[in-house]
Amino acid sequence: MSKDTIFAIASGTSRAAIAVLRLSGPATPQIVARMAGKLPPPRAATLAKFIDPASDETIDRGLVVFFPAPRSFTGEDCAEFHIHGGRAVAARLIAAIGAFPGARPAKPGEFTRRALLNGKMDLAEVEGLADLIQAETEWQRRQALRQMEGRLSRQAEDWRRSLLEAAALIEAEIDFSDEAAVPPETSRKIGEILAPVRDALLAELAAGRVGERIREGLVIVIAGPPNAGKSTLLNALARRDIAIVSPEAGTTRDAIEVHLDLDGCPVILIDTAGLRDSADSVEAIGVARALEKAKGADLVLWLSELAAPQAAPESFLGLETWPILTKSEFGKRETTQDALAISAATGNLDLLIARLSDFARRKTGEGFAGLITRERHRLAFQASAEALSRILNAPEAPVELLAEDLRAAAFALQKITGLIDVEDILGEIFSRFCIGK
């Protein structure tokens, strides 16, 4: 285990009244005592002057909190300095702390990595924490908090305990009988334990990608011929000028994304280049990207002008596509069964927004997902359910085979929380983690 004492500004880099510097590792008590004059009582916010040991100059005046091991975020001796938000304050404090032997700046996610390795959190809880830090909407916050608080972990562990119970029954057969198959009575007991677990796993898997959608955001692509009003619609929905709006055709060459919060539901709205055959190669790339984006979308808004309606291209077949007629103030046609008329100019967008909101709710179970929030969980649930099904479908199989499948089923569940394949997963999580977390 690392003996370095790590530190970082945990409150981000934008200007604010207060900044928080976090410290973790064996030198923490010594650093805090030296800089704050004395070691404050555990877990009590204490006002102190922070002194630079090199010059005895006061750097700032603020709060310091000391969290002795093991009752801290990382499980090590930890501390927080709450200082004023000026860049120079943080810079001087960092320089002073960095001068202590064994102290060095933390890498992204390093505090959390230590929390994980010290058993303060499990892998699923760390994922929940990462999601909570990234949460942009209410539904994302709620889902992330639940996972961070152990909802997925507890359930996976419960199931795994049931599997271990069944494993004990099977092991007993291997030890005490010469028979190749499990006797019917034991087999019945094993079935009674395993079937509910398998069914619960299948029910979670059947719930669709709701948790993943909430975590990642529903993808809605705006497509249509050049000049249809795609960028204008994106701007109107986002209520800020993000895409280039221009009366010239073919201005939006690359896909532009905005993140929207539709009553708590996260939506990623993507504006695309006009779909038409293009001689201009840069624009052709944009068009190709538009098609590619549309293929991965939860919904495509196919825009064309009310005065010149166009059907969506055949390549959109199979995608959920809504025909939208734009610039509706120039025509008499109202919204019909097969097309919604909108106008960004007159602000006639309410019906579209209401429908988008309904759509988002339908797709995301009103924001209440099951346990699965990542592909990783889905794969683990699948592997476990498949192994359990093999046992339940062939209870008369040789004992060794049953034991083998049961081990596979339990191992898959253990991957959710356990320290298995952890480096790959941590690499993925922490690559997007902030310094100081």
Ligand SMILES: Nc1nc2c(ncn2[C@@H]2O[C@H](COP(=O)(O)OP(=O)(O)O)[C@@H](O)[C@H]2O)c(=O)[nH]1
């Ligand atoms: N009158 C009117 N003009 C619109 C409306 N929506 C877009 N436009 C105009 O149509 C032109 C093309 O719009 P733009 O959003 O750049 O189209 P895009 O190529 O599909 O992205 C611009 O001049 C817009 O101001 C609308 O609802 N009414």
Ligand SMILES: [Mg+2]
């Ligand atoms: Mg455009």
